[in-house]
Amino acid sequence: MQVADGIAHILRAEGVDTLFAYPVNPIIEAAARADIRTVIVRQERIGLHMADAYARLHSGERVGVFAMQHGPGAENAFGGVAQAYSESAPVLVLPAGYSRRQMWTDPNYSSFLNLDRVTKSNEVLLAGGHLSEVMRRAFMALRNGRPRPASVEVPVDVMGEEAGDLADYTPTFATRYGPDPVDVDKVAAAIAAAERPVLYAGQGVHYAKAWPELRQLAEAWSIPVVTSIEGKSAFPETHPLSLGTGGRSMPTAVRTFLDDADLIIGVGVSFTRTGFGVAMPRGARLVHCTLDPADLQKDLPTEHALVGDAQLTLAALLAALEGRPRTTADARHGRVEADIAAAHAAFLAQWQARLDSSATPIDPYRVMAELTRTLDPDDTIITHDAGSPRDQILPFWKSNTPLSYIGWGKTTQLGYGLGLAMGAKLARPDKVCVNVWGDAAIGFTGMDFETAVRERLPILSVLLNNFSMAIEIPIMQVAQEKYGSTDISGHYADFARALGGYGERVTDPNEVSAAIARGVEQTRDGTPALIEVITAKDYTYPIPGKAH
Numbered sequence: 001m002q003v004a005d006g007i008a009h010i011l012r013a014e015g016v017d018t019l020f021a022y023p024v025n026p027i028i029e030a031a032a033r034a035d036i037r038t039v040i041v042r043q044e045r046i047g048l049h050m051a052d053a054y055a056r057l058h059s060g061e062r063v064g065v066f067a068m069q070h071g072p073g074a075e076n077a078f079g080g081v082a083q084a085y086s087e088s089a090p091v092l093v094l095p096a097g098y099s100r101r102q103m104w105t106d107p108n109y110s111s112f113l114n115l116d117r118v119t120k121s122n123e124v125l126l127a128g129g130h131l132s133e134v135m136r137r138a139f140m141a142l143r144n145g146r147p148r149p150a151s152v153e154v155p156v157d158v159m160g161e162e163a164g165d166l167a168d169y170t171p172t173f174a175t176r177y178g179p180d181p182v183d184v185d186k187v188a189a190a191i192a193a194a195e196r197p198v199l200y201a202g203q204g205v206h207y208a209k210a211w212p213e214l215r216q217l218a219e220a221w222s223i224p225v226v227t228s229i230e231g232k233s234a235f236p237e238t239h240p241l242s243l244g245t246g247g248r249s250m251p252t253a254v255r256t257f258l259d260d261a262d263l264i265i266g267v268g269v270s271f272t273r274t275g276f277g278v279a280m281p282r283g284a285r286l287v288h289c290t291l292d293p294a295d296l297q298k299d300l301p302t303e304h305a306l307v308g309d310a311q312l313t314l315a316a317l318l319a320a321l322e323g324r325p326r327t328t329a330d331a332r333h334g335r336v337e338a339d340i341a342a343a344h345a346a347f348l349a350q351w352q353a354r355l356d357s358s359a360t361p362i363d364p365y366r367v368m369a370e371l372t373r374t375l376d377p378d379d380t381i382i383t384h385d386a387g388s389p390r391d392q393i394l395p396f397w398k399s400n401t402p403l404s405y406i407g408w409g410k411t412t413q414l415g416y417g418l419g420l421a422m423g424a425k426l427a428r429p430d431k432v433c434v435n436v437w438g439d440a441a442i443g444f445t446g447m448d449f450e451t452a453v454r455e456r457l458p459i460l461s462v463l464l465n466n467f468s469m470a471i472e473i474p475i476m477q478v479a480q481e482k483y484g485s486t487d488i489s490g491h492y493a494d495f496a497r498a499l500g501g502y503g504e505r506v507t508d509p510n511e512v513s514a515a516i517a518r519g520v521e522q523t524r525d526g527t528p529a530l531i532e533v534i535t536a537k538d539y540t541y542p543i544p545g546k547a548h
Contacts (some may be wrong), residue, residue, distance in 0.1 A: 003128045003154065006163030007094065008034035010135045011065060013171050016092075018054065018426060020047040021067040025096045026159045028067060039426070039455050041419075044068050046448040048080025049419025050426070052089040053406055055147070057381070057427035060174075060207050063090045063142045064423070070096035070156060074111045078118075079413055081149050085118040086410045087230065088203060090147035092138060097124065099157040111153040120148035128161030132169055139172040146292040147207060176208075178312035179289070181320075187265070187287050187304045188320035194263035195328050197223050198243070203230035203409070204268020204291055204310040211235070211402045213314035214267065221321065222332040224340060226254050228269055228277060229390075229407035233399035240337040244344075245407075246278025249391040249541035252350075253343035254278060256544070263287065268310040273299040274410050276390075289313045347395075351542065355396070361536045362509045364388065364464050368396045370512040371462065375432065375520070380404060381424045385417040385437035387471050389464060391541035393436055404431075415445030421459040422452055432460060432520055439465045439488055446495065449528065453500040458523035461530040462516065463492050470539040496530035505532045 001009065004026035011019070012034050019031040020039045032038050041047040044066075051064025064084075068077050074095040084091045095111040097103055103110060103124070112124045121141035125134050138150040191197055205214055211234060218225050218241050225235045226243040235242055244251035246258070258264065258281055265287040271280070272295075280286065280300060288295065288302040289310065296305050306313050348355075357363035375382075377398060383406040384390045399405040406420045417435035425433040442463060452459050469476075469486045479485035496503030502522040506515045512533060519529035 001163045001166060002159070003125070003131055003161050003163045004030040004159045005033065006128070006131050006166050007135065007154070008036060009166050010131070010169055011036060013169050014139050015062060015171070016065050019065050019067060020051045022047055022069065022073055024069050025067045025073075025094070027094055027154070039451075041451050042448045043445070044073055044077035045080040045413065046415075046419040046445055046451065048077060048084060048091060048093075049416055050423035051091045052080075052084045052087060053420040053423030054427045055090045056087075056206070056406060057403055057424055059209055059403070060090050060143070060147050063092050063139070065092045065094065067094040068096070070098055071109055075109050078114060081115055081151070082118040083413055083416065084149045087408050088147050089149070090142040091149045092142060093119070093149055093151040095151065095153050096159070097153040097155040100126065100155050103155055111151060115151045118149065119151045120146070121150035123151070124153045124155070125158055126155075128158060129164045131163045132166060136170075136172060143172055143174040176309040176312055178308040179306035179316060181316070183304060183306055184316045184320050187306060188317055188324065190263055190287065190304060191221065191223075191265065191317070192321060192324040192326070193328065195331075196261050197221070197263040197265060198257050198261040199223050199225045200228070200264055200266040200269055201225060201231045201234045202228040202267065202269030205231055205234040206268070206403060208268065208310035208312070209402075210268070210311035210314050213311055213318060215239075217314055217318055220318070221326075221329045222336055223265075224257050224336060226258065226278065228409055229394065230409040231268065232407045233402055233405040234268075236400040237398040238400055240340060243340060245394055247390065247394045248276055249394050249543065250278060251344060251395045251542070252347040252544035253340055254544070256343055257340075258284075265289065267314065270295040271298070271300045271302070272410065276411065277409060347542070347544070358509050359536065360507065360509065361466065361534050362507070362512065364392050364535045364538055365396070366509050367462070367464060367512055367533050367535065368393050370516060371436070372397055374513045374516045375434065377401070377404060380432045380434060381406065381421075381428060382434045382436070383407070383417045383420045383424070385435065385441040386412045386414050387438055387440060388539060388541070389436045389438050389441075395542050413444070414441045417441065418445050418448055418461065421461070422448075422455070422457045425457045425459050432523060434460045434462060436462045436464070439463065439467065439490060439492070440469050442490070442492055443488065446492070449496060449501060449530065450499040452528040456526065458526050458528050460516075460519045460523050461496075461528070462519075463530060463532045464535045465490070465492060465532050466535045466537045468537045470537045473537065473539060492530060493532040496528075502527050502529040503532065504529075505534065507534045
């Protein structure tokens with residue numbers, strides 16, 4: 001068996017059923033021969049975004065796999081690998097490489113050298129006989145510890161070598177580890193004594209499938225819950241104890257309760273300082289529960305730390321809290337839910353005029369309101385793009401079902417949401433998969449709407465078109481006045497139809513809901529749909545209080 005076919009054999013043994021790719025790489029043909037579905041994209045970054053979402057929607061039980069050509073293909077793929085690294089997505093990257101006699105020759109691009117800072121495991125397959133152990137190391141890295149990309153570069157002259165006997169290849173497995181019981185007791189005591197605790201839940205809750213334990217802890221001890229953007233949907237946002245999601249924009253309740261907390265328990269989060277997440281109040285007492293000890297004390301000082309799987313950590317905490325005095329929890333019960341409800345009501349009242357606006361061009365917040373009114377959140381997997389769509393949808397879309405929202409935690413690349421939605425549709429074909437983006441984002445990855453058509457991935461794209469890079473308006477005033485530097489243009493509904501999908505442009509705010517419903521029906525009939533809404537050049541978003 002040659003190496004390319006050997007890789008396909010190992011992928012099958014590891015449960016891989018889909019290969020995202022862009023030619024030319026011999027692994028693509030080998031995967032097809034092995035009955036692994038090959039999804040061919042229009043550009044490498046989108047393929048990696050799809051693999052990212054595919055892995056996340058399976059909570060890491062299945063990894064995403066992407067293969068690409070050596071040289072320019074590998075160069076173009078770098079951004080997608082970096083994004084998956086930032087979002088802790090278990091993606092196996094299989095770049096072809098220059099032949100061994102050329103692989104270190106300047107200026108030939110080496111994936112091994114250049115991906116080293118954005119991968120968890122990174123190797124070059126230098127001989128066909130080493131295939132089994134190299135692939136096994138990559139899959140063990142993907143399945144264990146903090147999920148992040150692994151790369152195996154295969155030089156083109158190695159692809160045709162004999163792979164050796166793979167009949168006895170043993171698939172890898174996942175292991176879990178939990179926190180030190182001594183530390184668990186300390187944290188349990190701190191929680192029991194806290195008067196105003198808040199739980200801060202991140203993506204680690206999703207990977208550990210710790211949703212029941214998170215809810216049990218919150219309810220048993222009357223603790224409000226805020227999620228990170230990556231953690232959104234880990235806790236039902238219509239629950240009386242839900243504060244919402246913290247990002248650049250957020251409901252007032254998030255900021256209010258965090259700033260007033262006497263103990264913040266982060267579960268499955270990195271506590272990384274970022275302008276796109278919620279800032280922890282200065283001087284806050286923090287408990288840090290994370291799978292990765294490298295996160296500890298990285299950006300913020302913490303009082304206690306529990307290192308381990310989020311489900312094991314929460315289960316240990318629940319056991320350690322049994323029988324402890326409940327004076328503070330009983331004092332909160334009922335009162336904290338009423339305070340949360342009042343904060344949410346005041347926040348909605350503040351924004352209701354925008355959410356119901358009949359202005360034209362259409363207020364983007366009216367679009368957010370119509371999305372929430374028209375789509376069933378339990379039947380939907382939704383994601384946003386960078387810029388205004390992220391900040392506008394985040395406080396108003398309520399996610400109740402785990403993994404029904406794909407968020408991102410740090411800086412991101414424009415156009416990310418399209419690949420996420422397509423990867424989600426492959427992972428969950430029964431769901432309505434939606435990406436909300438702007439006219440700047442479609443300029444980066446819009447041609448891959450054709451991939452959705454060709455690969456039979458009926459997603460719904462909701463595009464906010466304000467003919468502008470609106471966020472940049474206040475910081476590029478001279479460039480705009482002199483050269484129109486923030487102006488962009490396009491008729492994207494026509495574009496979607498030209499690529500074989502359904503496209504509809506909406507200019508009347510009263511037609512937004514009906515257009516979204518028509519788009520959903522098109523997706524149910526198997527056709528990707530793009531609803532282009534002409535919106536105002538608005539760059540405001542909810543920033544309650546002052547973040548420290």
